[in-house]
Amino acid sequence: MHPALKSLAAVIGGIAGGLALTWASVFAMHFGTVRDGPWETSLAVGSASGGPYLRAWVAVHGLLALNRSETIYYNASRDSGGERLSGRCVYSLMGRDPKARWWSITAYGPDDFLIAGPARRYSVSKTSILRRGEGNFIATVSRDKPGADWIAVGDGPFSLTLRLYEPDAGVAADPAHAELPQIVKERCR
């Protein structure tokens, strides 16, 4: 191969390699992530500290998010059994009120935006959900309407975000051991 072509290949390969490294750093690595059942949260979101890797990760995954004492954001892309969430299945969100001033659970599509649909039932929250015995609640996540307390999703994959506004101090200090709703798969089409 001509030296000029080798040089060109080195430049193109170097640029591609550098971009791939950055992509892997931001999308394949999990900085400060802790798990609580099917829910994950990053201790880094809302923080201005850390090195360039952490700052890049937070910019992409936690843009305009608040710090942990103000709001905790938990995400789930799998159910409590470890299977990926899919609009082909029906799920029950079961639990008690998380310890926070206010909470909500919202469904998002793979593009990280709200899921289009005629029902416009994007979320359930502390003030919208019905309580059963002893303060327990059950909400349904599905494509088709099952009744009250419903989050509508499409046919494809989706994820859920649980927001805790002004969480109790114990939850903010140890978000991996908070009492959070289970995501139970009921049936699939």
Added chain:
Amino acid sequence: MKAFLARNGIYFAAAAAIALGVHAATLFMLPHFVMVQALAKITQGGGYNVVRPIARADEHARTVVRPSPDLLYSTCPFDLSKGALQVQATVPPGTYWSVSVFDADTNNIFVENDRQAKDGKVDFVVLPPSSGPLGKAWVGPPRTAIRSPSVRGLVLFRTLINDESRLAEIDAARRNVTCGVYSNP
């Protein structure tokens, strides 16, 4: 293989050096790039240093990922090149409310919520990063001052819709905010 590497080692070394340089540069610039993109979307059809009440998020909201449909957002993208920014707000009663400030690298440099606001009012000044005359704007109690590390950034107001029957009232109350270039008294 050894002969191949011996003949082309310098090219592999150059490619590795370029890869490290590109990686470092893109990693360093990424937060700024993300915020520039967000500010470009937010300031469409308007400018800086004015409050924009955003419509309630639905499936058509495409400005910032994972918007909450239970919040009413208002934004004030700021540009401190002409001076400090003054933010004043009356907190909507009976619900969660917060104001937060983000610099051009997406860092959350300030937050205050409805329970922290004294007498239901918020009044603060965002100072530019320079230590020159623009950075010496007079600020006195009870007004607080925040030094922004960047000339541009974003003030974000969140108001919780904790009761759908109060939506119109909450929407009206969240508009009691002003944001503009600070006039030194």
